[in-house]
Amino acid sequence: MKQLYTMKTMKVTLALASALMTILPVTAMAQEDLQTQQVRQIIGKLHVSGVTEEALANQSIKQMIEGLKDPYTVFFSKEEYSQFFNSLENNYVGMGARIGLDDKGVYLTEVFAGSPAEAAGLQRDDYVRAIDGVPASTTSIDEVRNKIIGIEGTKTKVTVLRGDKEITVEITRGAVNVPEVYSKSFVNGVGYIQITEFSSDADDEFDVQLAALQAKGLKSLILDVRNNPGGLLDTAQNIAKHFVKDGVLIHTRDRNGEDDPVLIKGGSELSIPVYILANENSASASEVLSGALQDYKVGQVIGVQTYGKGSVQQVYQLDGGSALKVTIEEYLTPNKRKVNKVGITPDIKVEGAAAQLITALHTAGIMDIDVEITKHKITYNGVEMGTVLGAFHENGKLYASTRALAALVGAKITWNETNRTVELTDSKGTHAIPVEADKLIIDNGTSYVNVNLFDGYFPQLKVNDQGENISIRAVKGS
Numbered sequence: 328m329k330q331l332y333t334m335k336t337m338k339v340t341l342a343l344a345s346a347l348m349t350i351l352p353v354t355a356m357a358q359e360d361l362q363t364q365q366v367r368q369i370i371g372k373l374h375v376s377g378v379t380e381e382a383l384a385n386q387s388i389k390q391m392i393e394g395l396k397d398p399y400t401v402f403f404s405k406e407e408y409s410q411f412f413n414s415l416e417n418n419y420v421g422m423g424a425r426i427g428l429d430d431k432g433v434y435l436t437e438v439f440a441g442s443p444a445e446a447a448g449l450q451r452d453d454y455v456r457a458i459d460g461v462p463a464s465t466t467s468i469d470e471v472r473n474k475i476i477g478i479e480g481t482k483t484k485v486t487v488l489r490g491d492k493e494i495t496v497e498i499t500r501g502a503v504n505v506p507e508v509y510s511k512s513f514v515n516g517v518g519y520i521q522i523t524e525f526s527s528d529a530d531d532e533f534d535v536q537l538a539a540l541q542a543k544g545l546k547s548l549i550l551d552v553r554n555n556p557g558g559l560l561d562t563a564q565n566i567a568k569h570f571v572k573d574g575v576l577i578h579t580r581d582r583n584g585e586d587d588p589v590l591i592k593g594g595s596e597l598s599i600p601v602y603i604l605a606n607e608n609s610a611s612a613s614e615v616l617s618g619a620l621q622d623y624k625v626g627q628v629i630g631v632q633t634y635g636k637g638s639v640q641q642v643y644q645l646d647g648g649s650a651l652k653v654t655i656e657e658y659l660t661p662n663k664r665k666v667n668k669v670g671i672t673p674d675i676k677v678e679g680a681a682a683q684l685i686t687a688l689h690t691a692g693i694m695d696i697d698v699e700i701t702k703h704k705i706t707y708n709g710v711e712m713g714t715v716l717g718a719f720h721e722n723g724k725l726y727a728s729t730r731a732l733a734a735l736v737g738a739k740i741t742w743n744e745t746n747r748t749v750e751l752t753d754s755k756g757t758h759a760i761p762v763e764a765d766k767l768i769i770d771n772g773t774s775y776v777n778v779n780l781f782d783g784y785f786p787q788l789k790v791n792d793q794g795e796n797i798s799i800r801a802v803k804g805s
Contacts, residue, residue: 525558
């Protein structure tokens with residue numbers, strides 16, 4: 328029987344791992360063989376493949392794990408396990424800010440509330456110029472991050488450029504809980520909640536954010552799990568309770584083919600339209616939640632086929648503080664749809680991050696969308712979002728994601744390989760745009776169209792290009 332930890336810091340995980348902390352009994356064996364014997368016993372008794380202990384005889388830990396050809400069965404050293412556990416608990420030591428990179432260097436994209444960075448007076452859009460008096464890299468986020476992180480309680484001096492003035496502050500490094508649930512409120516009662524990972528406190532954050540949206544008169548909800556790798560199973564279970572009263576969250580299938588379903592009990596029904604944004608990097612717990620809401624017909628998935636991480640892991644602590652994360656089960660959706668190596672199929676297929684968001688807003692009832700773009704910020708109808716439109720200038724002309732612009736005006740987009748053209752179709756006809764200079768640019772498989780050319784085909788698109796400040800407004804289908 329699977330054991331679920333009810334303590335907040337020890338929830339069973341799905342995707343990254345499940346936290347079952349059990350030290351297996353061992354016999355009097357050589358100390359250097361202890362971990363190997365434990366790993367052999369766990370894999371031979373529990374791994375979903377059904378491999379036996381006998382088949383693993385005389386193999387090292389590395390050989391046993393490599394032989395499984397299972398990327399989710401992993402051995403952790405003591406130090407690696409500590410880092411892994413902290414990631415599940417969403418605990419980090421640093422200054423408490425996200426950083427980004429542009430042509431002027433590394434800057435702060437977000438300063439977390441209650442963080443050491445906030446206490447020191449750092450602000451969004453500050454450029455990091457020096458750390459402890461040593462000039463900071465202007466080309467590498469990792470170099471800057473690695474110099475700022477350190478041991479909790481130690482101090483570092485960070486010099487930032489704010490406007491035309493340099494400011495130096497002293498920061499005491501501390502434990503930081505990174506927010507993983509964000510909400511936004513649009514007009515017409517359209518709410519938006521993004522979950523970046525199903526950490527141990529993401530369900531509590533979701534409760535708070537959902538209640539805040541409901542207090543504003545929530546009429547429809549966009550739930551964004553794009554690029555969410557997963558996390559804790561019972562976090563996804565608790566979030567699902569807002570949408571499903573009672574039922575099965577997932578079916579599981581162990582090495583013997585037995586099903587021990589994870590249930591939803593004592594939930595409620597939100598009773599409003601729900602649209603789930605998902606993409607190729609939405610995995611595991613993201614797929615659990617998306618698949619369940621889809622099966623119970625309480626939510627439509629918008630985006631592309633998800634990652635296909637349909638297995639369950641448990642973590643066993645080994646001798647000396649090391650640990651083994653092992654795949655023990657495959658899971659299926661409530662309607663017993665396979666997820667592993669398949670993923671969740673969207674109800675509305677849309678490629679491209681901005682096109683997906685715009686489609687969700689349209690589907691939720693917002694037809695008229697105004698996108699405002701500045702150097703470090705993009706807003707959709709006045710609401711700041713992290714989804715970029717892919718706009719840039721080339722040879723004095725403004726280009727933007729063809730898919731995003733097509734979504735704005737409600738046009739269908741297809742690629743004609745024979746003619747090497749992007750074809751845009753609406754009720755008035757089809758326009759073919761060739762890959763030619765000053766018309767269409769292809770970069771890493773994504774097309775960007777000359778906005779003035781696009782505007783000529785779709786006059787409902789209104790563009791105001793002032794260099795770093797760009798406004799693109801459209802009414803779908805008008």
